[in-house]
Amino acid sequence: MTLLARYLLRQNIFLLFTILLVGTGLYILTDMFERLDMFLESGVGPFTLIFFFVAKIPTIISLILPAVYLIALVVQMNMLERSRELVALASGGVSAHSITRFVFFYGIAWALMQLLFAQVIGVAGESVATRIWQEDVRGNSMDESGIYGLWFTDANRIVRIYMAYPAKQRGDDITVYVLDGSGIGIDEIVKARSFRISAPDTWTLEDGERLIPARYAAEKFERYDMPISQDLHAFQVGAQAGVKPSQLSLTELGDTIARLERAGSNVENLRTAWHAKLAYAASIIVMGVLALIVSRQTNNIYKAMALSILITFFYYFLNTMCVSMGEKGFISPPVAAWFANVLFFGLGTLWLAWPGVLQQLRRPRPAAR
Numbered sequence: 001m002t003l004l005a006r007y008l009l010r011q012n013i014f015l016l017f018t019i020l021l022v023g024t025g026l027y028i029l030t031d032m033f034e035r036l037d038m039f040l041e042s043g044v045g046p047f048t049l050i051f052f053f054v055a056k057i058p059t060i061i062s063l064i065l066p067a068v069y070l071i072a073l074v075v076q077m078n079m080l081e082r083s084r085e086l087v088a089l090a091s092g093g094v095s096a097h098s099i100t101r102f103v104f105f106y107g108i109a110w111a112l113m114q115l116l117f118a119q120v121i122g123v124a125g126e127s128v129a130t131r132i133w134q135e136d137v138r139g140n141s142m143d144e145s146g147i148y149g150l151w152f153t154d155a156n157r158i159v160r161i162y163m164a165y166p167a168k169q170r171g172d173d174i175t176v177y178v179l180d181g182s183g184i185g186i187d188e189i190v191k192a193r194s195f196r197i198s199a200p201d202t203w204t205l206e207d208g209e210r211l212i213p214a215r216y217a218a219e220k221f222e223r224y225d226m227p228i229s230q231d232l233h234a235f236q237v238g239a240q241a242g243v244k245p246s247q248l249s250l251t252e253l254g255d256t257i258a259r260l261e262r263a264g265s266n267v268e269n270l271r272t273a274w275h276a277k278l279a280y281a282a283s284i285i286v287m288g289v290l291a292l293i294v295s296r297q298t299n300n301i302y303k304a305m306a307l308s309i310l311i312t313f314f315y316y317f318l319n320t321m322c323v324s325m326g327e328k329g330f331i332s333p334p335v336a337a338w339f340a341n342v343l344f345f346g347l348g349t350l351w352l353a354w355p356g357v358l359q360q361l362r363r364p365r366p367a368a369r
Contacts, residue, residue: 004098004099004102005102008076008099008102008106009102009106011076011079012072012073012076012106015072015075015076016068016069016072019068019071019072019075020061020064020065020068023064023067023068024057024060024061024064027060027063027064028053028056028057028060031053031056032049032053035133035137038137038138039052039137042136042137042138044136044137048132048136051128051132052129052132052133052137055125055126055128055129055132056125056126056129057125058117058118058121058122058124058125058126059118059122059125059126059129061117061122062114062117062118062122065110065114065284066114066280066283066284066286066287067287067312069107069110069284069287069288069291070287070288070290070291070308070311070312071305071308073103073287073288073291073292073295074291074294074295074304074305074308075301075304075305077291077292077295078295078299078301078304081295081299082299082301099292100292100352103288103289103291103292104285104288104289106288107284107285107287107288108285110284111281111282111283111284111285112281114280114281114284115277115278115281118277118280118281119249119250119277120249123248123249123252146163146164146165146171147161147163147164147165147166147232147235148162148163149161149162150164150171150235152230152235152260153262154228154229154230154262155227155229156178156179156180156183157176157177157178157179157226157228158176158177158179159174159175159176159177159228159230160174160175160176160177161173161174161195162174164232164235165232166232166233166235169196169197169232170194170195170196170197171194171195171196171232172193172194173192173193173194174191174192174194174195174205174208175189175190175191176189176190176191176205176226176228177189178190186213187212187213187214188210188211188212188213189210189211189213190205190208190209190210190211190224190226191208191209191211192205192206192207192208192209192224193206193207193208194206194207197232198225200229201227201228201229202225202226202227202228203225203226203228204223204224204225204226205221205223205224205225205226206222206223206224207222208220208221208224209221210224230259230262231259234256234259234260235260245269245270245273245274250274250277250278253270253273253274253277254274256270257270257271257274268326268327268328268329268333269326269327269328271326271333272323272326272327272333272336272337273327274333275326275333275334275336275337275338276323276326276336276337278337279319279337279338279340279341282338282341283315283319283340283341285345286315286341286344286345286348287312289344289345289348289349289352290308290311290315290344290348291308292348292352293348293351293352294307294308294311296352315340315344318339318340318343319339319340319341322335322336322337322339322340323336323337
């Protein structure tokens with residue numbers, strides 16, 4: 001690492017952690033004022049309130065880190081400009097490309113850190129905070145949360161469940177249609193009042209009957225084991241009072257998508273969430289490019305901060321709109337998650353490179369002999 005890189009790194013880390021501390025505090029205060037009434041009404045103690053917000057800190061940091069990175073870089077570049085350090089560097093033969101290169105690779109490092117932080121500590125903290133909010137504050141047991149009207153396929157079976165309780169691995173009112181070899185006819189219909197998952201690939205149906213259309217027969221049973229491999233936990237993601245995609249790591253979310261696809265479920269929203277996790281981490285690199293543009297536009301710190309906030313607003317607005325369209329199936333998940341990054345990074349890179357392009361175009365060509 002060069003002397004310049006070490007100097008810029010040390011200065012930026014101080015600014016970034018200072019702004020991150022302030023931003024996290026403001027986020028917690030805002031969230032606390034919104035939730036304080038419900039915490040007081042629920043009667044939970046102060047330690048529960050503190051533990052709830054401590055558990056949310058990793059998620060808050062992962063959310064605000066791109067904007068914090070942008071502001072920290074803008075402040076740093078403004079400080080270097082006001083102290084004439086950029087002029088001194090240019091006089092010493094250090095090109096602007098050296099700083100641009102540092103910002104780019106530094107952004108990659110922070111993007112990887114954000115991804116690891118969000119997918120490990122952030123996922124665990126989000127799960128703890130959600131459980132506290134649902135059970136201790138709102139009084140809703142997450143173990144009792146159910147999914148109404150569930151349909152899925154498993155091998156040659158079509159399964160309909162009136163009410164499933166994934167946390168308890170059981171449910172009420174189940175109907176299983178067993179298809180024949182052609183996949184068109186029905187070999188048998190199995191109905192039961194309740195069921196439970198007794199083994200990884202075995203569901204035990206209780207108090208029901210088997211209907212066999214080919215023999216016009218009906219057989220009642222108290223217990224009947226069926227080889228069904230589907231995991232009910234997969235259906236909690238996105239379900240009401242269920243698990244949010246933010247509570248799953250990339251690996252867990254990918255496994256859930258694969259299981260739901262095999263079950264015949266629509267996974268456009270989950271695919272969008274999976275790509276959005278990666279795209280959000282990569283947005284830190286985009287913010288680095290935007291910070292260089294803002295720094296070149298003005299030396300006034302107040303104008304620079306206002307421009308940074310405006311750019312951040314437009315980026316998040318566009319990104320949120322695209323992700324929402326991807327979740328509803330209007331555009332493909334990769335396009336929805338990455339469109340804002342590609343657009344801002346492309347325009348920003350072109351803006352930074354344009355003066356050099358103009359200089360090359362204006363350079364006189366040697367006369368032909």
